[in-house]
Amino acid sequence: MxxxxxxxxxxxxxxxxxxxxxxxxxxxxxxxGERILDAEMVMGYLHRSMEKLAEERTYTQNIPFTDRTxxxxxxxxxxxxxxxxxxxxxxxxxxxxxxxRVIMAELxxxxxxxxxxxxxxxxxxAWQTPVMWAFRExxxxxxxxxxxxxxxxxxxxxxxxxxxxxxxxxxVPMARDLMKTFPAFIDDIDGMLTENEIFLVxxxxxxxxxxxxxxxxxxxxxxxxxxxxxxxxRKADPYCGYEKYDFDIPIGYQGDSFDRFIxxxxxMRQSVRIVQQALDALPGGPHSTxxxxxxxxxxxxxxxxxxxxxxxxxxxxxxxxxxSPYRFHIRPPSFINLSVLKEMxxxxxxxxxxxxxxxxxxxxxxxxx
Amino acid sequence: xxxxxxxxxxxxxxIEDLVPGSVxxxxxxxxxxxxxxxxxxCHALRDDSDGLDLVHLTNLCAVDYWSHFEVVYHLQxxxxxxxxxxxxxxxxxxxxxxxxxxxVWHGAWMQECEAYDLFxxxxxxxxxxxxxxxxxxxxxxxxxxxxxxxxxxxQPGLNEFAGTARRExxxxxxxE
Amino acid sequence: MNLPFLVSDKWYDIRDLGNLSGAILDQxxxxxxxxxxxxxxxxxxxxxxxxxxxxxxxxxxxxxGERKIIGRIQSRYGPNRVGPFGTLQPIAxxxxxIQKEALIPTAADRWVMLIAPIVFVxxxxxxxAVLPFGPNMVIADVPVSLIYFLAVSSLPVLGAFMxxxxxxxxxxxxxxxxxxxxxxxxxxxxxxxxLGVALLSSTLSLQGMVFWQKDVHLWMIFLQPIAFAVYFICxxxxxxxxxxxxxxxxxxxxxxxxxxxxxxxxxxxxxxxIGYALAAAAFASTVFLGGWSMWGLEEYVPSWLIxxxxxxxxxxxxxxxxxxxxxxxxxxxxxxxxxxxxxxALLNLLxxxxxxxxxTQEELGDGIVFLFAPIxxxxxxxxxxxxxxxxxxxxxxxxxxxxxxxxATGYIPASGGxx
Numbered sequence: 001m002x003x004x005x006x007x008x009x010x011x012x013x014x015x016x017x018x019x020x021x022x023x024x025x026x027x028x029x030x031x032x033g034e035r036i037l038d039a040e041m042v043m044g045y046l047h048r049s050m051e052k053l054a055e056e057r058t059y060t061q062n063i064p065f066t067d068r069t070x071x072x073x074x075x076x077x078x079x080x081x082x083x084x085x086x087x088x089x090x091x092x093x094x095x096x097x098x099x100x101r102v103i104m105a106e107l108x109x110x111x112x113x114x115x116x117x118x119x120x121x122x123x124x125x126a127w128q129t130p131v132m133w134a135f136r137e138x139x140x141x142x143x144x145x146x147x148x149x150x151x152x153x154x155x156x157x158x159x160x161x162x163x164x165x166x167x168x169x170x171x172v173p174m175a176r177d178l179m180k181t182f183p184a185f186i187d188d189i190d191g192m193l194t195e196n197e198i199f200l201v202x203x204x205x206x207x208x209x210x211x212x213x214x215x216x217x218x219x220x221x222x223x224x225x226x227x228x229x230x231x232x233x234r235k236a237d238p239y240c241g242y243e244k245y246d247f248d249i250p251i252g253y254q255g256d257s258f259d260r261f262i263x264x265x266x267x268m269r270q271s272v273r274i275v276q277q278a279l280d281a282l283p284g285g286p287h288s289t290x291x292x293x294x295x296x297x298x299x300x301x302x303x304x305x306x307x308x309x310x311x312x313x314x315x316x317x318x319x320x321x322x323x324s325p326y327r328f329h330i331r332p333p334s335f336i337n338l339s340v341l342k343e344m345x346x347x348x349x350x351x352x353x354x355x356x357x358x359x360x361x362x363x364x365x366x367x368x369x
Numbered sequence: 370x371x372x373x374x375x376x377x378x379x380x381x382x383x384i385e386d387l388v389p390g391s392v393x394x395x396x397x398x399x400x401x402x403x404x405x406x407x408x409x410x411c412h413a414l415r416d417d418s419d420g421l422d423l424v425h426l427t428n429l430c431a432v433d434y435w436s437h438f439e440v441v442y443h444l445q446x447x448x449x450x451x452x453x454x455x456x457x458x459x460x461x462x463x464x465x466x467x468x469x470x471x472x473v474w475h476g477a478w479m480q481e482c483e484a485y486d487l488f489x490x491x492x493x494x495x496x497x498x499x500x501x502x503x504x505x506x507x508x509x510x511x512x513x514x515x516x517x518x519x520x521x522x523x524q525p526g527l528n529e530f531a532g533t534a535r536r537e538x539x540x541x542x543x544x545e
Numbered sequence: 546m547n548l549p550f551l552v553s554d555k556w557y558d559i560r561d562l563g564n565l566s567g568a569i570l571d572q573x574x575x576x577x578x579x580x581x582x583x584x585x586x587x588x589x590x591x592x593x594x595x596x597x598x599x600x601x602x603x604x605x606x607x608x609x610g611e612r613k614i615i616g617r618i619q620s621r622y623g624p625n626r627v628g629p630f631g632t633l634q635p636i637a638x639x640x641x642x643i644q645k646e647a648l649i650p651t652a653a654d655r656w657v658m659l660i661a662p663i664v665f666v667x668x669x670x671x672x673x674a675v676l677p678f679g680p681n682m683v684i685a686d687v688p689v690s691l692i693y694f695l696a697v698s699s700l701p702v703l704g705a706f707m708x709x710x711x712x713x714x715x716x717x718x719x720x721x722x723x724x725x726x727x728x729x730x731x732x733x734x735x736x737x738x739x740l741g742v743a744l745l746s747s748t749l750s751l752q753g754m755v756f757w758q759k760d761v762h763l764w765m766i767f768l769q770p771i772a773f774a775v776y777f778i779c780x781x782x783x784x785x786x787x788x789x790x791x792x793x794x795x796x797x798x799x800x801x802x803x804x805x806x807x808x809x810x811x812x813x814x815x816x817x818x819i820g821y822a823l824a825a826a827a828f829a830s831t832v833f834l835g836g837w838s839m840w841g842l843e844e845y846v847p848s849w850l851i852x853x854x855x856x857x858x859x860x861x862x863x864x865x866x867x868x869x870x871x872x873x874x875x876x877x878x879x880x881x882x883x884x885x886x887x888x889x890a891l892l893n894l895l896x897x898x899x900x901x902x903x904x905t906q907e908e909l910g911d912g913i914v915f916l917f918a919p920i921x922x923x924x925x926x927x928x929x930x931x932x933x934x935x936x937x938x939x940x941x942x943x944x945x946x947x948x949x950x951x952x953a954t955g956y957i958p959a960s961g962g963x964x
Contacts, residue, residue: 010715012715018799019795019796019799020796020797034719043501044501044503047502047503049487049511049512051487051512052487052511122796123796124871125790125794125795125796125870125871125872125873126787126869126870126871126872127615127790127795127867128619129618129619129868129869132619192869194945196870198788198870198872199871201873201874202871202873202877204943215425215447215956216424216474217474217476218474218475218476218480220427225947227956228948228956228957228958229447229957230447230950230953230954230955230956230957231447231955232953233953235952235953236371236372236447236450236953237450237452238371248949248950248951249949249950249951249953250948251947251950251957252947252948253944253947253948254959259947262945262947263947266947266949300398303443305427312427314428314443316428316441316443326432327432327433329428329430329432331427331428331443335479335483336476336480338479339475339476339478339479339480349874349876350719350798351791351794351872351874351875354796368502369502447954447956448954448955450953
């Protein structure tokens with residue numbers, strides 16, 4: 001495009017304090033008017049060096065750290081870490097513990113996707129209404145967490161060998177009631193946004209990720225599925241007895257922001273199905289195996305992964321028979337999903353960049369760890 | 370059907386067929402590649418859709434074993450539902466360096482930056498290797514085991530579990 | 546003026562407050578010098594319009610609307626602590642804002658930044674001068690008050706631009722550039738749509754339009770549905786309301802031209818945003834909704850009350866769109882103005898002109914408007930649909946549900962998805 005008017009590109013800092021970066025995250029974009037020529041990510045404002053801290057603490061003491069990486073899905077993080085340690089130490093989890101883990105992980109996915117969907121709508125400019133609706137429903141799930149684990153956000157509920165406490169008496173009926181009303185909320189959001197022409201033109205064809213790039217860029221979760229790649233660790237490599245539950249994987253068409261949005265919406269419906277099945281088939285028995293507090297797994301390494309709300313959440317733990325991990329590495333899905341941010345944003349406008357960032361669904365605690 | 374976790378020997382055989390002479394050794398867990406053949410072997414692995422089909426670089430991280438560093442690559446295949454672990458030994462603590470796999474997998478871009486930031490391993494050929502989480506000029510490489518004895522004198526908050534013994538001797542033996 | 550209906554001209558008849566102010570002015574005229582009465586008349590007018598209009602609206606729709614109704618839309622309570630039902634919240638807000646320091650950044654253009662809020666606020670007061678609140682209740686009954694209103698309502702863009710430019714902030718600059726680009730684009734279809742209204746009613750006076758609608762017993766919205774829609778969309782773009790609030794798009798450019806403002810300087814911008822929205826709503830209810838007339842009801846109910854209720858119901862429309870719609874991108878907004886609204890407004894003008902010619906040439910009575918109304922409504926529906934199709938609107942081609950698969954098997958090409 002040539003123009004008689006001379007303009008020169010300048011640098012615009014989106015963040016670290018910006019309403020749409022969902023925390024302290026910064027994108028340095030070079031813009032020519034509204035068009036983005038280059039984008040560079042600057043992160044680390046929330047870096048706490050959890051991987052180093054974890055090398056100084058026992059295996060059990062590390063569980064609270066995993067809450068604080070992705071603070072919007074603490075249950076999934078706990079689960080991933082516990083699975084890695086259990087794999088390393090060869091610990092079995094009783095059936096009831098596994099079923100409770102599945103229920104919690106899926107409720108966490110619902111809560112996290114509520115936030116993702118609402119914040120994404122907020123980024124497209126729907127002035128806080130979807131995010132407030134989503135918060136309303138998320139609160140109900142957090143109430144369940146509070147009832148069970150005592151905390152709403154950083155639950156610290158899973159333990160190596162099971163879960164910390166058994167479910168309280170009222171949990172099952174309350175969860176059942178919530179799962180009855182939850183699809184209505186999803187339909188509300190669906191009707192409000194996916195039927196909305198403005199939302200469609202803002203998100204369709206924006207920030208397209210081709211399937212090749214999605215695979216090559218190590219993407220995971222809804223980002224990968226939005227590009228039409230049927231990949232879900234719950235199906236591909238079932239853990240905690242996911243093979244017992246009947247659910248489908250939603251995948252998108254061309255990998256634009258809208259596809260990622262509808263994939264998240266549909267995943268919420270599938271999560272409701274899984275929770276209902278798990279509640280119906282909740283086995284009795286102990287909720288946890290006895291594991292020594294100062295656990296010393298045999299020397300070796302283990303990589304365990306779960307399908308977190310943002311994608312493949314992996315934990316790589318190396319043991320040297322000591323009481324604390326020799327090496328503790330988190331595979332943070334939203335950090336790695338960001339590696340295609342430049343490809344998504346360059347060539348679009350500033351408004352598109354915000355939509356692209358919203359569709360990645362980042363959590364800065366997880367990016368910086 | 371759950372994922373098939375390939376042993377190092379299986380992966381090593383496949384890589385030897387594709388790029389002869391690129392495997393240094395193999396264990397039950399991982400296949401160790403020679404650093405100089407790394408990019409070539411990874412290219413071949415990624416494009417070998419009839420063989421192992423390891424198209425997706427899931428995870429990349431480094432581990433400090435005192436005598437050397439290991440860079441760990443976790444790869445997986447979607448079509449065949451397989452999972453493999455590759456490793457590369459990186460020698461030298463002053464300026465450890467291995468080739469970058471960013472030309473093969475774009476997703477390694479940020480993870481290599483992170484490994485450089487926290488371990489000081491230089492990934493040669495990386496388009497923009499910089500400290501991604503810490504700021505430029507940060508003293509030392511935090512995730513190295515000898516970080517606390519490095520200049521800068523940063524002290525830990527707790528040291529009763531890690532034990533001072535570990536900071537002096539490399540006790541790790543990997544089970545086969 | 547010989548009133549065509551039963552409002553007495555006694556001073557105590559509150560159905561038309563013009564009687565009261567007229568009586569006061571008559572008395573003052575006897576004792577005061579000639580010119581002073583005009584000044585007092587204007588003051589009385591402003592005070593009355595403030596009391597009738599701005600005060601209740603700012604207090605009750607400003608808080609119970611802008612915040613409580615949107616709060617309800619968002620399934621929360623809204624302010625409910627300060628005063629009964631939170632009605633004193635705007636006063637508390639204003640007190641807080643006055644206490645806050647109005648920061649001026651070092652690198653900013655100090656004087657321009659200080660003047661900008663004033664430039665932004667002043668036209669809002671001027672706008673209410675020509676709006677008729679009743680048969681005699683109009684401060685300045687200018688014969689070309691339509692043009693006056695359009696001219697004055699374009700002025701705040703200058704204030705917003707000054708604010709954005711002077712702050713020396715890139716986000717502010719974005720906001721300034723966006724608001725100027727948008728105001729220029731949307732002014733054109735706006736004027737085109739109002740041209741049809743003026744043509745049909747053969748007057749440029751707002752008061753004249755109200756009398757015309759009263760005479761033909763039909764509101765302009767039924768005769769000019771396209772013009773109404775175009776006006777509503779254009780005015781929400783000019784006023785920076787969603788779906789066109791790109792100039793202060795919170796999620797993109799922080800707060801646009803308001804980014805560097807704080808304290809009461811920001812409060813002036815924010816408050817006058819509501820003021821302009823009210824003026825636009827009042828204008829729309831005058832031109833399209835019959836103003837103070839209500840098919841004879843104005844003989845029993847004070848006309849200014851009818852007008853205020855209509856205005857505030859129209860203002861609810863702004864709140865509704867604000868609470869529910871996402872925001873468009875700037876290029877989409879521009880394309881919408883030039884490719885969709887402008888041709889539609891021109892087509893509408895063509896229809897109106899034809900009808901007007903038939904009406905005057907054939908010397909038909911006023912009853913013909915009841916034939917024009919259904920014709921125009923049908924034509925509006927057809928035109929909007931057809932023009933959208935021409936512009937490439939294909940809702941059936943976009944799948945809104947993801948594909949569902951049972952197994953994790955890698956990439957599945959989208960065949961037959963239609964995209």
